Amino acid sequence: MSRIIALTNQKGGVGKTTSAVNIAVSLAVSEEKTLLIDLDPQANATTGVSSLINGEDVNTIYDVLIRGTAIKDAIINTQFSHLDVITSNSDLVGAEVELVSLMAREFHLQKALESLKRKYKFILIDCPPSLGLLTVNALTTAHSIIIPIQAEYYALEGLGQLLNTIRLVQRNLNKKLKIEGVLLTMFDSRLNLSKQVAEEIKSYFGDKLFKTIIHRNVRLGEAPSFGKPALLYDANSVGARDYMDLVEELLDSGN
Numbered sequence: 567m568s569r570i571i572a573l574t575n576q577k578g579g580v581g582k583t584t585s586a587v588n589i590a591v592s593l594a595v596s597e598e599k600t601l602l603i604d605l606d607p608q609a610n611a612t613t614g615v616s617s618l619i620n621g622e623d624v625n626t627i628y629d630v631l632i633r634g635t636a637i638k639d640a641i642i643n644t645q646f647s648h649l650d651v652i653t654s655n656s657d658l659v660g661a662e663v664e665l666v667s668l669m670a671r672e673f674h675l676q677k678a679l680e681s682l683k684r685k686y687k688f689i690l691i692d693c694p695p696s697l698g699l700l701t702v703n704a705l706t707t708a709h710s711i712i713i714p715i716q717a718e719y720y721a722l723e724g725l726g727q728l729l730n731t732i733r734l735v736q737r738n739l740n741k742k743l744k745i746e747g748v749l750l751t752m753f754d755s756r757l758n759l760s761k762q763v764a765e766e767i768k769s770y771f772g773d774k775l776f777k778t779i780i781h782r783n784v785r786l787g788e789a790p791s792f793g794k795p796a797l798l799y800d801a802n803s804v805g806a807r808d809y810m811d812l813v814e815e816l817l818d819s820g821n
């Protein structure tokens with residue numbers, strides 16, 4: 567059975583995509599068969615792995631969710647034998663509205679993923695920065711959520727809304743859904759602010775905070791413009807190592 571994990575936070579720019587891409591690649595190099603799904607119309611995860619795939623005119627997650635394209639026809643192999651991806655593009659902007667009028671609109675992704683449960687150990691879903699139907703589809707499908715939080719002022723702002731959405735989904739759509747962990751991102755050890763935010767998040771989430779912290783690292787910011795995950799762009803960078811550590815923690819936590 568796959569372990570389906572959604573990276574979610576309706577706040578923009580907190581490190582969802584960077585985490586989705588780099589966790590997926592770190593899992594793949596750890597020989598865990600992994601599927602990365604880009605569920606964001608901004609298609610940043612797609613860009614972030616673009617050097618790993620050669621596919622033009624491919625089916626995207628939009629085709630799967632709205633046009634009923636078989637999911638197997640949207641899966642793209644990458645140069646990593648253990649990593650496949652399903653891409654996105656700006657068509658997906660429309661899905662948020664188009665889903666509204668469809669039957670069982672919260673369950674389209676879940677239905678689409680049904681046939682893949684034995685094929686992958688991990689399925690990672692990169693969510694858009696909103697709590698709309700795309701994110702609800704991800705939460706309905708997922709076993710767990712990773713919530714990236716940027717180590718900055720107002721880090722906890724909006725989290726109440728996210729936690730409320732998670733509770734609603736648990737109550738009405740997906741009883742199994744749990745919080746895999748809260749991930750502190752862009753941590754700058756030179757800044758007192760970063761440390762204060764870390765303390766605040768620790769006291770708010772306790773054990774749910776991953777022990778691994780993702781440091782602010784220039785390489786992580788640069789890598790996407792080359793279409794590469796950090797491990798390929800600079801395997802010795804702090805960013806690449808942080809995400810390998812995180813994956814080790816994730817694998818240790820079992821399931």
Ligand SMILES: Nc1ncnc2c1ncn2[C@@H]1O[C@H](COP(=O)(O)OP(=O)(O)OP(=O)(O)O)[C@@H](O)[C@H]1O
Pocket residue numbers: 577578579580581582583584585606608610693694695751752753780781782783784786787788790805
């Ligand atoms: N640890 C890091 N160190 C340095 N830069 C980072 C780090 N993590 C992310 N970034 C950069 O910060 C920006 C936002 O990160 P990212 O795109 O992963 O956030 P996001 O939550 O997916 O954003 P959105 O809500 O728009 O989808 C990007 O330019 C990314 O390259």
Ligand SMILES: [Mg+2]
Pocket residue numbers: 582583584606610611692693694
């Ligand atoms: Mg993103």
